[in-house]
Amino acid sequence: MPRVRHRLSLLLIATVFTVVLPAQPPEPAGEAIPGQWWAPGNDRPLPAYIEYANAYGRVGILNAPGLIDTNGHPFFETLGPNGRACVSCHQPANGMSLSLSMIVSRWRDSGGRDPIFAAIDGMNCPHLPSGDPASHSLLLERGLFRIPLPWPPVDTAGNSITPEFGLEVVRDPTGCNRHPVYGIEGERGEVSVYRRPRPAANLRYVTSSRFGVTPFIGKTGMLAAVDPETGQPVNMNMMADARESTLKTQAQSAAQGHLEVTAPLTVQQLEQIEAFELGLYAAQAYSVQGGVLNEPVGPSGLGPQAMAAGSDGVLGNNTTRFVIPMEDKWADLPDSGDTGEREQNAFRESVQRGHDVFFFRTFWISDSMHINTVGLGNPIKRTCATCHGMHMTGMDTANGWMDLGTTNHPWALEPPESPWVEDLPTMPLFKITCDDDLPPHPFLGRVIYTQDPGRALISGKCEDVGAIVIQQMRGLAARAPYFSNGSATSLHEVVDFYDRRYNIRYTEQEKSDLVNFLSVL
Amino acid sequence: MTLFFPLIAALGSQPRAAQPEPGERISFVSCPIVRDTRSVPCWLSEYGGNTYYLTIQSDVSAEVQPPMLGHEVLVEGIVSGTPPICGGIVLEPVRLSVMPERNADCNTLLPADERYTIDFNPRPPGPSAGRLAFAPDPTVVAEPVQPPVGPQTFNLYFDFDRSISFRHPAVLVSILETAAQLQPSLVQVTGVRGVHRLSDGTLLQESVGIAQRRAEEVAGLLGGAGLNVATEIEWQDSESEADGIDDWQSRRVTVILIP
Numbered sequence A: 001m002p003r004v005r006h007r008l009s010l011l012l013i014a015t016v017f018t019v020v021l022p023a024q025p026p027e028p029a030g031e032a033i034p035g036q037w038w039a040p041g042n043d044r045p046l047p048a049y050i051e052y053a054n055a056y057g058r059v060g061i062l063n064a065p066g067l068i069d070t071n072g073h074p075f076f077e078t079l080g081p082n083g084r085a086c087v088s089c090h091q092p093a094n095g096m097s098l099s100l101s102m103i104v105s106r107w108r109d110s111g112g113r114d115p116i117f118a119a120i121d122g123m124n125c126p127h128l129p130s131g132d133p134a135s136h137s138l139l140l141e142r143g144l145f146r147i148p149l150p151w152p153p154v155d156t157a158g159n160s161i162t163p164e165f166g167l168e169v170v171r172d173p174t175g176c177n178r179h180p181v182y183g184i185e186g187e188r189g190e191v192s193v194y195r196r197p198r199p200a201a202n203l204r205y206v207t208s209s210r211f212g213v214t215p216f217i218g219k220t221g222m223l224a225a226v227d228p229e230t231g232q233p234v235n236m237n238m239m240a241d242a243r244e245s246t247l248k249t250q251a252q253s254a255a256q257g258h259l260e261v262t263a264p265l266t267v268q269q270l271e272q273i274e275a276f277e278l279g280l281y282a283a284q285a286y287s288v289q290g291g292v293l294n295e296p297v298g299p300s301g302l303g304p305q306a307m308a309a310g311s312d313g314v315l316g317n318n319t320t321r322f323v324i325p326m327e328d329k330w331a332d333l334p335d336s337g338d339t340g341e342r343e344q345n346a347f348r349e350s351v352q353r354g355h356d357v358f359f360f361r362t363f364w365i366s367d368s369m370h371i372n373t374v375g376l377g378n379p380i381k382r383t384c385a386t387c388h389g390m391h392m393t394g395m396d397t398a399n400g401w402m403d404l405g406t407t408n409h410p411w412a413l414e415p416p417e418s419p420w421v422e423d424l425p426t427m428p429l430f431k432i433t434c435d436d437d438l439p440p441h442p443f444l445g446r447v448i449y450t451q452d453p454g455r456a457l458i459s460g461k462c463e464d465v466g467a468i469v470i471q472q473m474r475g476l477a478a479r480a481p482y483f484s485n486g487s488a489t490s491l492h493e494v495v496d497f498y499d500r501r502y503n504i505r506y507t508e509q510e511k512s513d514l515v516n517f518l519s520v521l
Numbered sequence B: 001m002t003l004f005f006p007l008i009a010a011l012g013s014q015p016r017a018a019q020p021e022p023g024e025r026i027s028f029v030s031c032p033i034v035r036d037t038r039s040v041p042c043w044l045s046e047y048g049g050n051t052y053y054l055t056i057q058s059d060v061s062a063e064v065q066p067p068m069l070g071h072e073v074l075v076e077g078i079v080s081g082t083p084p085i086c087g088g089i090v091l092e093p094v095r096l097s098v099m100p101e102r103n104a105d106c107n108t109l110l111p112a113d114e115r116y117t118i119d120f121n122p123r124p125p126g127p128s129a130g131r132l133a134f135a136p137d138p139t140v141v142a143e144p145v146q147p148p149v150g151p152q153t154f155n156l157y158f159d160f161d162r163s164i165s166f167r168h169p170a171v172l173v174s175i176l177e178t179a180a181q182l183q184p185s186l187v188q189v190t191g192v193r194g195v196h197r198l199s200d201g202t203l204l205q206e207s208v209g210i211a212q213r214r215a216e217e218v219a220g221l222l223g224g225a226g227l228n229v230a231t232e233i234e235w236q237d238s239e240s241e242a243d244g245i246d247d248w249q250s251r252r253v254t255v256i257l258i259p
Helices: A002-020 A100-110 A133-142 A247-257 A267-278 A304-309 A339-360 A491-501 A508-519 B004-013 B169-182 B210-224
Strands: A049-054 A057-063 A145-150 A165-171 A190-195 A280-287 A363-365 A380-382 A429-434 A447-450 B025-030 B032-035 B042-047 B050-056 B073-079 B089-098 B108-110 B152-157 B186-193 B195-197 B203-205 B230-237 B252-258
Touching: A057 A304, A100 A133, A247 A267, A267 A280, A280 A304, A339 A508, A491 A508, B025 B042, B042 B073, B050 B073, B152 B169, B169 B210, B169 B252, B186 B210, B210 B230, B210 B252
Parallel strands: B032 B108, B050 B089, B186 B230
Antiparallel strands: A049 A057, A057 A280, A145 A190, A165 A429, A363 A380, A429 A447, B025 B073, B032 B042, B042 B050, B073 B089, B152 B252, B186 B252, B195 B203
8 A cells, every 4th residue: 555655646746747837748658659669670671760759759860871771780680599689679769778668568568578578687687487577677667677797897808807895785686696696606706787778879979089088097097998909998988887898899798698699790790780870860859849859940959960960079068069059049039929839939948948057057066986086176066067068968078987876875766665665675785895905985985885886897996886877868758767777767857866966956947947958859 | 142252252362373474385184175156166274273275176177176075185385475365375386185084074165255256267167168277278389399318207196095096197198108209128117105294293104005006006007008018116115204395296106218
C-alpha cells in the first residue's frame, strides 16, 4: 500500500504543475510510439532526413551524406550471436540513444525476448533467470545496462593499475558484485556498474579535438588518452568514464562486450561505422507547443540542420558564439491576435527565457570535483554554461568528467529507507576508502559512498570517484531518463536535481522555462 | 541593552591590529573567505587581526587563482600600497596554495555588501566576451622564439603537499615542444620537498616522499607523452633555508633537457 500511496501523490503533484504552469509541456509518456522500433537487419534504407514523434514533438535525424542502404551495414546488421546490432541501443526515434519507454515497449512486444534483454548486460547480472522482469529490473525501470569493468583497473595496454583506493560492496541488489563469477572478487575480477546508452549522433562535436586537447589532461595534468592509429591525444569526451579514445575503439569494444562478437570487427566495418556516426545529427525538430524548430528564420542553434552546419570544437560559454545560439529571436514576440499563434509565442518566449536562465543566471557551484578544483575556486559564482560550455552540444569542451553528485553520496538519488515504504534501493552501493598516504578527495574526504565510481574505475584515482563525462544536451526530448544512472525520469527532475544540489532556488517560472528550453534541443 | 553593553565595551577595548607596511612580506595559513559582490566574488583571508584581499574569481587563465572553501590556504604575499579591495589589504604579488586536508570550519561566504565594490572591470560571473580574461591579445604578434641552444631548464611549482594538477599541462607541453627542437640526449628530473617559514615563525615542511612522487610523476608523464630519452630521476629536500621569502619556489620539480 505505501508504494501505491507514494505514486498517487506523484500523480497529484504532476497534475498540479500542469494546471499551474500551462507552458509546461507534458512529461514524457510511458508508452513508446508504435512503429518506431528499428530492428537489427531490417534492411530498410535510412533516409537523409527523418523525424520521429515523441512526447514533446518530433526529433529529427539528419544523415548528412544522404540516404544509406542499411543492408549489410555494420551499424544496422546483427554482428554477434545475441542478435543485437549497434542500432539496438542507438535508435533513431530516441535521438540515437534508447529511451525507457522504448525498452518497456520492446519487453512487452517481444515477451522479453528482444536481444536488448540479452543476459550479458540486459540483465542485472547474467546468472539471473531469463524472462523474469525482476532479472532485468534496472533496464526496465531505469533504462540501465550493466557495464562490467575490470577490477583492479587495467590500462589500454592491458597492464594492471594500482588504484589509490579500496573498493567494498556495501549493497548489492543485483547480486552481481558479490557473485562468485561476476563479482569483484569473482572469477572474472569485474565490477558491475549500470549506465544509460549515450546518443550515437552529433559525434563530430563529441569527438572533436579542436579545443583544449593536449598530451595532458587539462583538469588533472595526467596523460590524455591517444588515438591508437595516430598516436595523437583525444578529447576523452565520448563515454561516461572516458574509457574509449575513438569511435573505432568504442565500436570494437561495444561489439565484443554488448554484441558478444567472437571475432574483432574488420577494418572496413570500423570505418563504415565511424563514417556513419560522424555524419549523423540529432536534435529536436518540432515542438508540440513551440512549432517548427528548424525554420530558417528561427534561432540558429535549434534543429538537426543547425547541428550539421555548426562548428565543432568551439567554446560557447561566451557572448560571441553562445552554447545554443538563439539571437534573442524568441524574445518579446509580437501578438498577432491569433490564439494559436499567441500560445506558440508564449511557449517560444518561455524557451528564450530558459535559454537566458541557462546562460546568464548565476548560482554558486560548489564542492564539484574537476570544476571547483581547476583554478576557478570553490565555490564559483557562474552559470549552467560554465560546465555545459561546448558550442551546440552543451558538453564540456574537453576531458569533460566531473562529479556533480549524480552517483556519489550525499547527492545521489536514494530511496528513503524506512519501515513505512516498500521501495528498496535498486542501485549498488560501494564504499571507497582512499589511501592514507595520498591527499584526500578535496570535497568528500577519504571515505566515499557511491553508486558508480565513474572515471575512477578507469584511472584508479581517488579524486575521480563519481566523476562522469558530461552528456550532450541534444535530442533530450526523445531519450528519457537522464543522467548516466537514469536517476532523473524527466527534464523537470533534471532541473530539480541541480536546484537541490547547488541550492539555486530557481523560481517555478525559471524551472518551467528551463524545462521548455531543454525540450527543444 | 544592558546585556550588550559589556560586549561592546569589550570589543572597544581590544587593541587594534597592527597595520602592515607596504612592502612587508606576509605569510600565513588561514581559512579563505568569500565575499560576494554585484559582480564576481572576492577572496579574502584574516590574519593577525587584519583582513587581506587575495584575488577575485576570474577564469583558468588568471595568474592568481582562488582557493577553496573547505580547506585552509597558505598565503605568501607582499603588502601593496594600493587602496583596499573588498575591504581587504591588498597583497601583490600573492601566491596561494590550497592545503590538502579538509577543514569544515573554512566555510564563510559573505553576502554582497554595498560598501565593497570592485572598481576594475573583471570578467563577469558568467559567459565571457569571447576570450579568457588573461589570455594574450590575439592582435599582438609574438616575437619569434629562438631555437633552444644548450641545456634548457624548466620548473614546475606545486601546491603544498600536492603533486601534478591542472597547473602543469602548459609547462609539460612547453618541455615537450622544446625537446622536439633540442633533441636532448639526457633529461634530468629533480623533485624537491619544500619547506616554508610563516610570518609567525612556524616552519612548514612537506610530507616525506612528496619529492619522489613529484619527480616520478613528471618523468612518467614526459615519457608517456613521447619524450623517450635517457632520464635521470632524483629527489631531495629543499637545500635553501626557509626564510619566508618566496618559499613557494621550494615546492618544485626541475627538469633539465641536456643536448
